[in-house]
Amino acid sequence: MKSFNNMSIQASENKVMLTFDDGPNPVYTKEILHVLQQYGVKAAFFAIGQHVLEYPEVIREVANSGHTIGNHTYSHPDLLEISHEEILEEIARTEQAIVRLTGEKLFLFRPPYGHFDDAIVELVRQQGYTFLTWTRKLDSRDWQYEDEHVIVEYMMKRMENGGIMLFHDSSNERDASRAHTVRTIRMLIPLLLEQGYQFIDPQELLLQPRIITHSIDEVKYF
Numbered sequence: 001m002k003s004f005n006n007m008s009i010q011a012s013e014n015k016v017m018l019t020f021d022d023g024p025n026p027v028y029t030k031e032i033l034h035v036l037q038q039y040g041v042k043a044a045f046f047a048i049g050q051h052v053l054e055y056p057e058v059i060r061e062v063a064n065s066g067h068t069i070g071n072h073t074y075s076h077p078d079l080l081e082i083s084h085e086e087i088l089e090e091i092a093r094t095e096q097a098i099v100r101l102t103g104e105k106l107f108l109f110r111p112p113y114g115h116f117d118d119a120i121v122e123l124v125r126q127q128g129y130t131f132l133t134w135t136r137k138l139d140s141r142d143w144q145y146e147d148e149h150v151i152v153e154y155m156m157k158r159m160e161n162g163g164i165m166l167f168h169d170s171s172n173e174r175d176a177s178r179a180h181t182v183r184t185i186r187m188l189i190p191l192l193l194e195q196g197y198q199f200i201d202p203q204e205l206l207l208q209p210r211i212i213t214h215s216i217d218e219v220k221y222f
């Protein structure tokens, strides 16, 4: 089973991309937006439909700040465990909620837990989406580590040109704190800028989806 797709962006200079999953969240998403705004950095937010309906004003703020909103399903299921009909329903409900609230047309999709197979990729593409996971070594593991110093060191050691970083501005588990993710972003962005990295605006992928490269990884990630 192909459970994980290692993706990155073709880039000639030191360019990296920031992505946040599982929001929106009324506390952490807003704090992250503030940090991104301070540095003029654009990111992708892969939102869960349920959270979008719960915090409509937050998803509007994400859209109004010029960030890219991606579809991360309605209830965050493991897509390998549900039918294709259910997957289509998960995608459509989320899309309808976000389009209604923000007027934004969505073009990026990310599967929960990074779980999928070839048929799911095809299904998602047929809905007009570009399939985007992340760079495997740049999973910040902010769901596991809560110390921003540990996460920043881990990420800086593994940073590479074209890397797609994975963070979480919320969680499908209700009360998970993401305060450490906010602190990590606050440290990491200036550090990357100091080292000459630039941030890729995910909107670039709308015009040039072919700059996304991937390698299939047969190793189970869970």
Ligand SMILES: [Zn+2]
Pocket: 021, 022, 072, 076, 111, 112, 113
């Ligand atoms: Zn997720």
